[in-house]
Amino acid sequence: PPLVALRGVGVRFANGTEALAGVDLEVRSGEFLSLLGPSGCGKSTLLRLVAGLIRPSSGEVVFSGGGRPGDIGFVFQDPTLMPWATALANARLPLRLRRVARSEADARAATALAAVGLAGFERAWPRELSGGMRMRVSIARALVTRPSLLLMDEPFAALDEINRHRLNDDLLRLRAESGVTVAFVTHSVFESVYLSSRVAVMAARPGRVVADLPVPAPFPRP
Ligand code: ADP
Ligand code: ADP
Secondary structure, three states: OOOEEEEEEEEEEEOEEEEEEEEEEOOOOEEEEEEOOOOOOOOHHHHHOOOOOOOEEEEEEEOOOOOOOOOOEOOOOHHHHOOOHHHHHHHHHHHHOOOOOOOHHHHHHHHHHHHHHOOOOOOOHHHHHHHHHHHHHHHHHHHHOOEEEEEEEOOOOOOHHHHHHHHHHHHHHHHHOOOOOEEEEEEHHHHHHHOOOOEEEEEEEOOEEEEEOOOOOOOOOO
């Protein structure tokens, strides 16, 4: 069964904005789904439904196992690191909040940082890191709990092109190594084709899914 299934989902906000209408979409285990579409087509709203952060106004969102998904990593456009904490301390925060012992949390945070290309930067402060490196720390923080589902809302939007490509390649490697299920929002056709195994193309007013396509791998991948 899919990890999450949206069936005939509509979202209408209190001010009357119809953010989504009649959306049918499944997120299946192991896939790398991209949501592609213009601003305002409801990509962020769709991601928040998948995360269980908001409820649909019509239709239903069904999570595998019945309940809300237990473990989801969410990466926002802005990395929002704690400036007074090292890369390692930022990455281990979700484990400390779950009362995982300090030594185990440190070991797992170091592994997560290494997975995004930041081995050796454990003691660095956010201000010492580039924009791309800060985004990697935020991805490590989302991965440190080993979520079954990683959701990312335009994680590369604020990055320059070179850092964006580095991160793209890191994510492909991560996916190959961990098999984590990923759904991410992008404005970039290139990122959809290069990174994802499936793309849901969306249109605006009202937000809806107008195409749902498998993506074969047209480029050599790292
Ligand atoms: P996208 O991520 O594709 O840019 P969003 O999901 O953020 O689109 O927004 C879809 C539509 O819903 C937009 O018209 C947006 O202005 C509107 N919207 C988003 N959040 C709210 C909200 N909390 N209240 C009212 N309208 C909202
Ligand atoms: P900015 O985004 O601030 O322009 P850069 O992305 O160019 O900064 O990175 C600053 C420095 O950090 C550069 O010398 C870059 O090569 C280096 N750097 C970036 N990512 C890594 C990494 N994963 N490992 C080692 N060095 C890195």
